[in-house]
Amino acid sequence: MTETTDAAGVNGLKFFSQMSASISHELKNSLSIINESAGLLEDLSIMAETGKPLDNKRVQQLSASVKRQVKRTGGIIKNMNRFSHLTDDPIKQIEVTDFLRFIIDISRRLTETAGVNVVLSEHEKPLSIVTRPFYLHYLLWRLIQLSIKSAGVTRELTLSPRPDDNGICIVFENHKRFDKISNPPAHGECLQTLLSLLAAKMHINDQERETKVIMTLFVPEAIDLSISAK
Amino acid sequence: MKPIQILLVDDEPLLVETLAERLEIRGISAEWVTTGEAGCNILNHHKFDVAILDINLPGMNGFDLKTQMVRIAPEMKFIFITGHNACSMEHDNPGEKKIITGSTACLTKPVDITVLVEKIREITGAEE
Numbered sequence: 001m002t003e004t005t006d007a008a009g010v011n012g013l014k015f016f017s018q019m020s021a022s023i024s025h026e027l028k029n030s031l032s033i034i035n036e037s038a039g040l041l042e043d044l045s046i047m048a049e050t051g052k053p054l055d056n057k058r059v060q061q062l063s064a065s066v067k068r069q070v071k072r073t074g075g076i077i078k079n080m081n082r083f084s085h086l087t088d089d090p091i092k093q094i095e096v097t098d099f100l101r102f103i104i105d106i107s108r109r110l111t112e113t114a115g116v117n118v119v120l121s122e123h124e125k126p127l128s129i130v131t132r133p134f135y136l137h138y139l140l141w142r143l144i145q146l147s148i149k150s151a152g153v154t155r156e157l158t159l160s161p162r163p164d165d166n167g168i169c170i171v172f173e174n175h176k177r178f179d180k181i182s183n184p185p186a187h188g189e190c191l192q193t194l195l196s197l198l199a200a201k202m203h204i205n206d207q208e209r210e211t212k213v214i215m216t217l218f219v220p221e222a223i224d225l226s227i228s229a230k
Numbered sequence: 231m232k233p234i235q236i237l238l239v240d241d242e243p244l245l246v247e248t249l250a251e252r253l254e255i256r257g258i259s260a261e262w263v264t265t266g267e268a269g270c271n272i273l274n275h276h277k278f279d280v281a282i283l284d285i286n287l288p289g290m291n292g293f294d295l296k297t298q299m300v301r302i303a304p305e306m307k308f309i310f311i312t313g314h315n316a317c318s319m320e321h322d323n324p325g326e327k328k329i330i331t332g333s334t335a336c337l338t339k340p341v342d343i344t345v346l347v348e349k350i351r352e353i354t355g356a357e358e
Contacts, residue, residue: 021314025286028313028339029242035340036248043255065244112241115289 008135008193015138019106023080026109030073037062037069079106086134091223094136096127096161096168103140104159111157114148116174121160127168130222132198139194140170143202143215146191147172150213167221173214199223234354235277238262239269239295240284240311252343258350266290266298273302279354282346285312296334307353309346310336 041062048054083106097120104111104118111118147157160171195202198219205214236253238246241264250260261276263269266287281299285292296308335349350356 025313029245032313032340033242033244033248036245036252036343039343040248040252043252047255062248065248069244109286112288113286113291 007190008138008197011190011193012134012138015141018110019083019141020080022110023076023083023106026076027073030069030076033069034066034073037065082106083137086137090132090134091130092133093128093130094133096129096170096219097122099133099136100140100159100161100170103137103144107141107144111144111148116148116155116157118144118157118159121158123161123163125163127161127163129167129219131219132223135194135197136219139191139198139200139217142191142194143172143217147174147213147215150174164218167219170217170219171214172217173212175211233257233259234350234356235279236260236350237269237272237276237278237281239266239281239287239292240264241288242284249341249343249346253347253350256343256347258347266292266295269295270298270302273299273306278303278306280307280309280350282309282311285310285314308334309349309353310334311339311341312336313339 041059044054044059079102082102100120104120107118144157144159157172157174160173162169162171191202194200200220201218203216203218205216236250236258238250238260239262240246243262243264246262246264250262253260261272261278263272266289269281269283281296281303283292283295287295290298292310292312296310299306299308335353337346337349
């Protein structure tokens, strides 16, 4: 292991923990709704035994609510499973639009808690690259976090994947809140490590007079295998 | 005797709606909202004994909401509910640790209605 991969590994583990905690939180919310719905059904049943007429419409609503939450929980677990398997193959071919959709979906609770709606502007054709999926997910999440910090009044961040001369580029676009995007050292150091591992480049267009911040991430079509990370 | 007045704030409408109904069945009057902003607004024209706040609210977390609410309703008591396992909350941002102190209680989701009712009666000093 090199110093770079050590640093990426330690930070990657923190990222893995943060996402896992968020997923568990979502599962708890879903379980809570199931718990309260079941509890209310029990309450209504006990009340019916004492002579109060059973509200059939309410019973049906609660049953439907439980079914919806079971479906929601299934979706969360499916995402959790996909996230867990990101480390199976250090290097793998991925389809970028589908990958971004997955990242936005699995991060939704965190971005919504930050009060920002993340939107995907899909490209009409498949955009396949060979990359390190786990580190790409981590890098994209750090860039989403960075964008959220500067997100302005519209509180909307748009991600647009596009083909590029050497691979693909992903454009992060949002109305800004600050005069200039903040780039604290913790972000800077971590981003550099991830960019290096992915052989990627980043460009930030943040002109003071403009109302938008546009960050562009350039990722090669295939990763250079000479950069070691196992 | 006037029933205990509860305000529930959680961004999961199905959860707060059902929880409010279950509290009503137990003789506790409960209103619910799904945002911190709506929670502060309702305090301007309605008095509550206890506010039950989710910690991870969109836009404004439960701790910041409590600070704002205390300014509007200084006598009101608070109960936090959270999906985290521990109530010595490490927020989603690592390092942003908040401690629950004073007369504020904290319960973990899914909440046991019996425990919640006991906690409400305990912090309001109400007898069953």
